[in-house]
Amino acid sequence: MTTRRAALALALATPAIARAQPAWRPDHPIRAVVPFAPGGATDVVARVLSETVGAQLGQPLVIENRAGGAAGLIGTDAVAKSAPDGYTILIHSNAHVIAPSLVAHMPYDPIADFAGVAHLGVIPQVLVVNPRLPVTDMASLLTWLRANSGKINFASAGIGSANHLASEVFRAAVPGVEMQIVQYRGGGPAMAAVISGEAHMAVDPVASAVPHIRGGTVRAIAVAGPARAAVLPEVPSATEAGLPAWAAGAWFLALAPARTPPAAIAALNAAFNEAMVRLAPRLGELGVERQPQYATPEALMTYVRAEQVRSAAVLRAAGVLPE
Incomplete structure (x- = not known):
């Protein structure tokens, strides 16, 4: 009876074993597309x-910069149309959810055409000026802006970038300039x-x-939002500087890409989350703060959907319309 029961148990277990998803392990390098030029925050x-x-995956993660188009459209579209096999991923900023507010005819859907892999942290943004400008703080900058209205060039990292969104919010916060x-x-x-x-x-x-602020090639005026950045304790927040x-x-x-196998998503997610933990001191030096509440692919996509709605509202208020 014992032998018969053992045989029956094995027979019942075999289909489940066959159906089980094996752990995904890449056997060649993975391409990570950054849809912006080298040197920007996403690239860093x-x-x-x-x-x-x-190192976690056992294969190199090769960064490929593919800049161009509003909100990095060219590189992002290339990933959306890549084979969903785990060997091509996208590393992007919140510009990903801004794109539909800027582009009337999107070549891809930022939600439906992608699968979440990992949240890679959040960092504050800082307003910087050329150090030759006769300004040292927000008060003197606002005075200078009002005196030079119509002659001011405000550099942005491309239509739909996180920098662009912050620039539009700043412009709206300084009416009449x-x-x-x-x-x-x-x-x-x-x-x-x-x-x-x-x-x-x-x-x-x-x-x-x-690095540019520390090197003196630009001058920091204020950090966007109500709080200072830990890596720039000497720079006031916008609220402190009088521009709440x-x-x-x-x-x-x-x-x-959408339809990437769940086993590949799980392996990539685990590798990125482990890297975020191991590199926390280094990322902290850059101002990157990990947000573990968005650590799973499912939580990430919930966050992405909410941020797309919020960003659209900000841009509409700034008068930015899809073109």
């Missing part, structure tokens, strides 16, 4: 994480324009702005 975060994520928001092909080129004097000012996540209406942040995420 991707490169900080890439080596540790690759006419400023031209000039779009560049990423945060790096936008910052270079401020450093050279081609543009007067820009908003940039602290992750990529801190200016609040904006940047967050980052990893996505895969």
Whole structure:
């Protein structure tokens, strides 16, 4: 009887074993597309994480910058149309959810065409100016802006970028001042324009702005929102600086094409989450704060949907319409 029961138990277990999803382990490098030029905050975060994520997966995570289009449309569209096999992923910012508010005919759906992989943290944004401008704080900047209305070039990291959203919110917070928001092909080129004097000012996540601020090539005026950034304790928040209406942040995420196998999503998610924990000190130096409440792919996509609604409301209030 014991032998018969054992045989029956094995027979019943065998179909379940056959149906079980094996753990996914990549056998060649994974392409991680950053839809912006090198040097911007999204690129910085991707490169900080890439080596540790690759080590967790046992294969290199190769960063590929594919800049172009509003909100990084070109690189994002390439990932949306890639094979859903786990070997191509997207590393993006909250510009991903801004795109539908800017582009009337989207080549992809930012929700339906993607599967969530991992939330890669959030960082505050900081307003910087060319150090040759005769301004040292928000009060003197506002005075200068009003005196030079119509002559101001405000550099942005491209239509639909997190920088662009923050720039629009700033412009709306300073009524009566006419400023031209000039779009560049990423945060790096936008910052270079401020450093050279081609543009007067820009908003940039602290992750990529801190080296330029510390090096003296730009001057920090204020951090967007009610609180200071831990990595820039000497820079006042917008609320402290007398501009409480200016609040904006940047967050980052990893996505895969829709229909990527769940086993691949699970492996990628685990690798990114482990990298976020291991690299917490390094990311903290850049101002990146981990948000574990969005650590699962399901929680990430819930957050993404809510942020798309919120961003659309901000841009409509700023008078930005899809084109």
